[in-house]
Amino acid sequence: MSAEIRIVLVNTSHPGNIGGVARAMKNMKFSQLHLVAPKKFPHVEADSRASGATDILENAVVHETLEQAIADCHFVVGTSARGRHIPWPVVDPRELSSIVQGAGDKRIAVVFGREDRGLTNEELHLCHHHVHIPSNPDFSSLNLAAAVQVITYELRMADLYAEQVEQQKPQWGTEWDIDLADSADLERLFAHMEETLVDIEFLDPDNPRQLMSRLRRLYLRTVPDKVEVNILRGIMNATQKKMKD
Ligand code: SAH
Numbered sequence: 001m002s003a004e005i006r007i008v009l010v011n012t013s014h015p016g017n018i019g020g021v022a023r024a025m026k027n028m029k030f031s032q033l034h035l036v037a038p039k040k041f042p043h044v045e046a047d048s049r050a051s052g053a054t055d056i057l058e059n060a061v062v063h064e065t066l067e068q069a070i071a072d073c074h075f076v077v078g079t080s081a082r083g084r085h086i087p088w089p090v091v092d093p094r095e096l097s098s099i100v101q102g103a104g105d106k107r108i109a110v111v112f113g114r115e116d117r118g119l120t121n122e123e124l125h126l127c128h129h130h131v132h133i134p135s136n137p138d139f140s141s142l143n144l145a146a147a148v149q150v151i152t153y154e155l156r157m158a159d160l161y162a163e164q165v166e167q168q169k170p171q172w173g174t175e176w177d178i179d180l181a182d183s184a185d186l187e188r189l190f191a192h193m194e195e196t197l198v199d200i201e202f203l204d205p206d207n208p209r210q211l212m213s214r215l216r217r218l219y220l221r222t223v224p225d226k227v228e229v230n231i232l233r234g235i236m237n238a239t240q241k242k243m244k245d
Contacts, residue, residue: 001159003103006032007148008069008111010119015040017115019049019057020145026053028152033060034069034109049145066111066123071184074106075099075223078119078127079151081141085121086213089221090130093151097158099129106180110151115144125213126183128220178225189229190216196236199243 007025012018018041022033033056035041041062047054063069070076077096091099100108111127113119118141124130133150135142142150181189194212197203203211224232 001101001155001162002105003100004032004105004107005030005100005155006034006069006073006107006109007152008034008036008066008109009038009144010036010066010111010123011039011114012041012144013039013115015043015046016049017144018043018060019046019051019053020143021112021148022046022050022053022056022060024145024149025152026056027149028156030152030155031056031059033057035060035062036066036069037064038062066126067183067187070109070111070126071182071187072107073109073183074180075103075108075129076111076127076183077109078111078124078130079113079147080124080130080132081118081135081147084124084130086210086217088124088127088130088217090132092134093131093154094158096129096131096151097154100155101158101162104176107182109183112144112147121213125216126187128223176225178227181224181226181229185226185229186220186224189219189233192233192236196239199240 007021007030009018009021012035015038018035018038025031025033040046041060042057046057050057061069077091080090096110110131111119111123113123131151133142133147190212193215194203197211198205219232222228
């Protein structure tokens with residue numbers, strides 16, 4: 001696999017789960033663990049559940065916010081145990097693995113939520129796609145480390161069978177001419193878009209409804225590259241300039 005994959009855990013409560021995730025990752029040959037505001041870390045329970053995977057815990061990168069943890073990633077996938085308010089493009093772990101296989105040497109983040117309530121809608125709306133493990137609809141939520149295990153297992157299986165998977169073209173192909181925008185580029189785009197839409201009085205800041213969420217979904221679904229993002233920002237600059245004339 002030429003993509004660089006990081007596992008991001010948001011606001012984990014139980015250090016034992018962080019250890020369980022490290023073990024699951026190392027079993028499947030993954031090593032990059034990023035933690036966003038973990039409740040207790042480092043912790044003896046994390047070490048003990050990690051068994052021999054303490055190297056992953058030692059090298060784990062701790063961030064204050066999810067935005068920081070994914071800023072340099074080209075493709076961000078949020079995991080969810082259930083459907084959400086605004087539907088987003090959802091793939092299963094096998095489809096995710098096929099996309100990742102075709103991603104070349106991109107940086108990819110797979111983001112996991114809190115044990116009690118998963119990821120917030122705002123966090124899910126930072127992600128290009130969502131991944132759902134098709135579990136029992138009446139009992140859909142897996143333990144955090146179990147969810148990481150299932151997804152990393154599928155990623156590894158796809159890697160082992162890379163030649164067959166090669167036949168299925170991922171949506172944005174391997175031969176793209178321009179670098180994909182990273183998450184930080186996209187967040188600047190959305191901030192600029194929001195500002196412009198307020199300037200032209202299309203967006204009412206006192207009653208924004210779901211406009212920005214829907215626009216995020218529209219643009220993230222296309223996994224835009226850097227030039228495309230620059231074109232959109234250029235259009236917004238020109239719009240803002242005309243408004244001020
Ligand atoms: N009660 C929470 C579930 C939290 S489970 C909720 O309703 O969202 C903790 C984390 O494990 C989730 O945030 C997600 O990252 C992962 N997870 C659990 N079950 C999953 C599933 N069926 N598909 C994808 N991820 C899942």
